[in-house]
Each structure stands twice: as C-alpha cells, then as structure tokens.
Amino acid sequence: MRLYTSEAMRAADARAVGLGYPSLLLMEAAGRAVAEVVARAYPSPKIVVLCGKGNNGGDGLVAARWLRLWGREVEVYAAAGQEGDAGLARSALEAHGLKIQPLEAWAPEPGSLLVDALFGTGLRGRLEGFWASLVAQIRASGLPTVAVDLPSGLPYEPHLEAELTVALAGLKTEHLFYPARSACGRVVLVPIGMPEPALVSPALPELLTPDGMRRLLPRRPGNANKGSVGRVLVVGGQAIYTGAPTLTALAAARSGAGLVTVAYPAGSAVQPPLEAIRKPLQDWSGEGLQGAKAEAVAVGMGTGPEGVAAARAALELGLPTLVDADALQVEVIDAYLQARLPTVITPHPGEAGRLLGRSAAEVAQQPLESAALLARRFPGAAVVLKGGPTVMALSPVPDSAPVLAVNTTGNAAMASGGMGDVLSGIIAAYLAAGLEPWDAARLGVYLHGLSGDLIGKVGMLAHEVAEGLPEAVWRLSKGRVRGFWAQEPEADEAP
Numbered sequence: 001m002r003l004y005t006s007e008a009m010r011a012a013d014a015r016a017v018g019l020g021y022p023s024l025l026l027m028e029a030a031g032r033a034v035a036e037v038v039a040r041a042y043p044s045p046k047i048v049v050l051c052g053k054g055n056n057g058g059d060g061l062v063a064a065r066w067l068r069l070w071g072r073e074v075e076v077y078a079a080a081g082q083e084g085d086a087g088l089a090r091s092a093l094e095a096h097g098l099k100i101q102p103l104e105a106w107a108p109e110p111g112s113l114l115v116d117a118l119f120g121t122g123l124r125g126r127l128e129g130f131w132a133s134l135v136a137q138i139r140a141s142g143l144p145t146v147a148v149d150l151p152s153g154l155p156y157e158p159h160l161e162a163e164l165t166v167a168l169a170g171l172k173t174e175h176l177f178y179p180a181r182s183a184c185g186r187v188v189l190v191p192i193g194m195p196e197p198a199l200v201s202p203a204l205p206e207l208l209t210p211d212g213m214r215r216l217l218p219r220r221p222g223n224a225n226k227g228s229v230g231r232v233l234v235v236g237g238q239a240i241y242t243g244a245p246t247l248t249a250l251a252a253a254r255s256g257a258g259l260v261t262v263a264y265p266a267g268s269a270v271q272p273p274l275e276a277i278r279k280p281l282q283d284w285s286g287e288g289l290q291g292a293k294a295e296a297v298a299v300g301m302g303t304g305p306e307g308v309a310a311a312r313a314a315l316e317l318g319l320p321t322l323v324d325a326d327a328l329q330v331e332v333i334d335a336y337l338q339a340r341l342p343t344v345i346t347p348h349p350g351e352a353g354r355l356l357g358r359s360a361a362e363v364a365q366q367p368l369e370s371a372a373l374l375a376r377r378f379p380g381a382a383v384v385l386k387g388g389p390t391v392m393a394l395s396p397v398p399d400s401a402p403v404l405a406v407n408t409t410g411n412a413a414m415a416s417g418g419m420g421d422v423l424s425g426i427i428a429a430y431l432a433a434g435l436e437p438w439d440a441a442r443l444g445v446y447l448h449g450l451s452g453d454l455i456g457k458v459g460m461l462a463h464e465v466a467e468g469l470p471e472a473v474w475r476l477s478k479g480r481v482r483g484f485w486a487q488e489p490e491a492d493e494a495p
C-alpha cells in the first residue's frame, strides 16, 4: 500500500483513465462508499451534504443519491456550475426528484450530520472570502462532520475539522502526518475500483500494513535452540542513562532473541534483565567485546560521550548493527558503512538534525524529506526517523533514489522515556534473526507501535511496551491486526 500526496492521487486518477477506466465509475464507487460509511456510522440523523464545484462535490452528490435511496432524510447544498462527471452526478440526483439548494442558503440545523464534499485533492491554495467564512460558520456550528476524502481546506488554514474522514482509493499525507491528521478524526479507507497498475508507483512511500509486516516475521522451526534464532549484544550504559541498555535487552529478548548479552562499564549501575548475560567491561578498547556470542549488535543506548568509543569497539565484531542515540555520529555511521556492515540507524528529529546540520524542528516538519536526505547521505544504511509517524528510508547504493516507508502503528501515549531503547532492541533481535536491515527496521518499527497501540493508554511505560511484544507478534502472525483505516473493529475483538 502506498502513501499519496494530492498530486500523486490525481496522477493515479489520470493513469486509471489512461488505462481506459471511466472516471464516472470512480466517482460512483467513491460516492456510494461514502454513503455506506455514513449510513453505518450515523444510523439516524438527518444528513446535510455540502458540495463544491469539483469532483469532491460530485462524490457528495452521488453519496446523497444513495443515502436518499436507502430512505435517509437528506438535504443537499451545492455550488453552482458543476461540469463533467460532477455535472452528471448532479443530474442523476435531480432525476430522483431531490431539489438541490445553493450553498449560500445553508444554515446550521441542530441535530443534523454534515457531509463535507466541498474540496478534496483539487484544492490549490488557501480558502478565502465566501469559502473561508463558510468554513468558519460550519466550525462554529459544532455539528458532527464527515469529510469526503479530506476535510476541506487542508493542508492550509482555515480548514474543516471532521469527526470521520472517508479516504478514497488511498491514504494521503494529511491522513497520517500532523497537524493535518488531527483535523481528519477517524479515517476509513475505501477502495473505489481503481486498477492496481494506476495506483502503484515505486516513487511513493510504502505504508506498513498488517499483511506486509506479517510476511516478514521469521519462522521458528520446531527444533530451534537459543543459538539458532539470533543472539543480540547490547553495548551501552555509561553516563546517567543506565536503564537504557536494560530496556533494549528486554525488548530484544521479548522479540524472540535466543540470548542477549549486555556489555556495560564495570561498576556502573546497569542492571541487565535476569535472562541476560552480563559483560561488565573495564575498558572500551574493543578486546572486551570480542568473544560475545551474538549475530547482531545494538550500540548507543545511554552511552554519553563514550558512545563513539563503544560503537567503534563494536565495529570490530563485524556484525549487523543498530546504531542509536549518542553513537549517532557521522564518523561512526560512515565507519560501519565503509566496513560494509548491515546497519540500521534510529535517530529522533534532534539526532537527525545533528547529522544533517538542521534544526530538530525542521526535521520534524519535513520527516519524509529528512529521512530521504539521511538515506542519501548514508547509502546502504536503513534509516529510521522516529516520530509520529516514524518514517524509514534506504538508498541501497550511493546516488540511488531512496525507497521510503511510513509506519501506521503507534500513538501519542508512547511519547515517553525509554521507548527508543525498546525499539532498538526489537530491531536488533530481527537483525540477529537474519532479516535484512530494511526488513528488520520496518518490522521492528511496526511491532513497537502495535505493542503501544494494544496498551493504548497515556502513562504506559517503555518496559510495558517491551513486555507486550509477544502478544503483538502473536496477533500479527494470526492475522488479528487491522490497519487504523479499517472500517470494521479490530479482528481481535472476536472471541
């Protein structure tokens, strides 16, 4: 599944038409799907559909026709001058005897439900004049609103705020990235019959889906032993963050690592989990790490200024490595890539900004662009730019266009200390299990968010997310996970 910009969706629409698929069929499917979602989510209120002049308005006119056919009380207010498919949708509705009123005549009616079919992907620039005051009037009414495709006005100000948004054919950036996402409310994605070749474009970011991620889960043979399923070495624990390597080790073990070893400075307060092997080290010259039984390494967790030394020592092991936190320095990452070691880097916006020479705020505002820049700067490394949502990028070879992926799990309650250390442990466990960095990164990010979603409460702690991983993996493996865009409740609510 791909993530679209409005422009990319318009291009997909044009490709479909180029393939011979009639655009009126798309509009009919879109409008009917909107009607179905509205009818199911709001079984009783009177429905007021507000339609703009373009195809978004056309979808609204189709939806109004079906809702009326199903016996719902419907009123339609539309801009004048619909043409093409939207014009046909208008006459089809009028053929059913429904009188369409001018938009200017709309006034809020308590108890009604609004369907916002004013503007979708065709909006160019901010709303002004009549449109801006209509948006203000709708918002002031406080009436529940269902948006067709996008809440009108996005991505600019002013815009409508929807309780529910019915995304047509594909999810768009506004449905995932803040601040626009807040205006969308619950998002339901509906297919509208678009031919697959029209939808797929390799340049578009991949959205992580339950099906896609389930296929990445390593299979564990019946005769597995702790040395055969992937062992992880966690290196860290200097400075004040002595809990960090413990959380990483816990998450690696909870992700199925056969054995976890924690290397930390002798005399520090690090308390590895009971199940881990302890490796207190007097010095970080590298010798002490040799002999650790591991197939992958995680470095940087709570390492302070000594992170670079620890990461360089771990480099000598020649293993797939996850580099996080204080070890995220240009010279460290370059050294791993020069040694041709499979590498995953997991910066948050502050660390990414440090690597790119930008501010954390700039990175957070442009996560896709920033992840792509990091991938180009560090070709071969799987880049995980943490955020809401987390974005991943990889340039397989120097100067290649990065492939991008966007996570679809996780929630704001996960904004608390130690969550990144847990993510490191998950990814390291999948690296140790033999997954390529790109696969380990995507699966790890997805499961981390899924575990947080299964808890779903503010105040959850990082170690609880780690403890929830076996359940998250089990549900994913059994097909009991749905994307946030699904209309049906989570499959796990079945007995």
Ligand SMILES: NC(=O)C1=CN([C@@H]2O[C@H](COP(=O)(O)OP(=O)(O)OC[C@H]3O[C@@H](n4cnc5c(N)ncnc54)[C@H](O)[C@@H]3O)[C@@H](O)[C@H]2O)[C@@H](O)CC1
Binding pocket: 009, 010, 012, 013, 026, 027, 030, 052, 053, 054, 055, 056, 057, 058, 059, 118, 119, 120, 121, 122, 123, 124, 125, 126, 127, 128, 131, 148, 149, 150, 168, 169, 192, 194
């Ligand atoms: N896959 C697709 O792309 C499909 C799209 N459909 C619908 O079509 C929508 C896109 O339709 P359109 O491309 O006609 O665009 P919209 O209907 O979103 O808006 C176009 C109209 O808005 C006006 N406009 C643009 N910017 C404005 C501004 N700043 N202030 C005032 N007026 C402005 C334009 O002059 C035009 O009349 C989608 O969001 C979706 O709802 C569906 O009908 C079928 C398939």
Ligand SMILES: [K+]
Binding pocket: 056, 116, 117, 118, 119, 120, 147, 148, 149, 150, 151, 152
């Ligand atoms: K809309």
